[in-house]
């Protein structure tokens with residue numbers, strides 16, 4: 001591994017990405033940086049512009065399938081941008097992009113602030129949650145977002161309102177990849193009994209651990225739910241629970257999860273995704289679209 005600059009930012013060459021994803025698959029980043037401040041992030045953007053390298057953004061890597069062939073250009077990981085500020089008067093919290101969602105949910109619960117209890121089982125960052133319009137148990141990010149603080153790839157800062165972000169089910173305009181979310185402000189309902197909100201939050205987590213496989217690497221739900229259908233039910237009714245290609249397997253517990261049983265490659269996962277899509281399409285004439293984002297060449 002080579003470090004090209006050692007001032008405020010470190011840009012690494014040929015950096016392994018698999019460990020930075022929840023699926024634990026994928027190849028090397030040609031260049032990789034994980035800035036710890038907005039200043040360092042801006043330096044990374046300037047470096048990419050000077051070098052003519054394309055930029056790919058990574059949060060906690062919990063909704064990504066990265067190709068075994070790796071990614072060209074500069075991968076910027078935002079998980080080290082940290083910090084949480086509570087605005088008591090407004091009942092709002094501003095969290096930096098790299099803050100783990102589950103940790104934020106537990107902190108809000110401990111203050112008796114309600115509104116993000118549903119997010120506790122989501123192993124992503126605040127940045128990734130906003131980009132994906134993540135949600136669970138009937139709640140979703142756009143219901144709570146006051147604004148997103150962003151920087152364009154050319155270094156222009158802008159605070160964007162939900163109406164500018166084109167939120168729909170698990171999508172937003174931020175998925176175009178042309179701006180970086182640096183922080184998000186969310187509206188909560190305050191003044192509840194901390195013990196009660198903590199109990200609700202813990203119950204959500206317990207429920208998730210019962211109905212979803214958390215014991216092996218995955219990306220959560222692989223496919224979006226088609227209108228009027230649950231992807232998991234369609235896959236189950238196609239008889240694919242437990243189906244395996246290489247070391248990637250359709251979960252026996254929740255058929256919309258694909259598990260890395262130990263030594264899966266990205267290629268195993270993509271082949272299984274394509275197989276599931278083909279089988280479901282053949283049986284039900286429904287095309288399953290992926291919720292997980294594919295990065296690189298497959």
Ligand SMILES: Cc1cc2nc3c(=O)[nH]c(=O)nc-3n(C[C@H](O)[C@H](O)[C@H](O)COP(=O)(O)OP(=O)(O)OC[C@H]3O[C@@H](n4cnc5c(N)ncnc54)[C@H](O)[C@@H]3O)c2cc1C
Nearest residue numbers: 057059060061062063124125127128129134135181219220
């Ligand atoms: C076990 C498990 C359970 C899950 N359950 C749920 C669930 O209940 N509900 C749900 O919605 N999701 C769920 N997920 C999926 C995933 O955790 C969410 O989509 C999460 O919001 C992704 O956040 P991340 O930080 O990991 O983003 P990543 O996976 O790193 O990135 C996702 C997308 O956002 C972009 N991105 C990331 N950070 C930034 C940033 N700072 N600025 C701009 N772009 C950025 C990436 O380029 C990519 O396009 C689950 C995943 C797992 C593994």
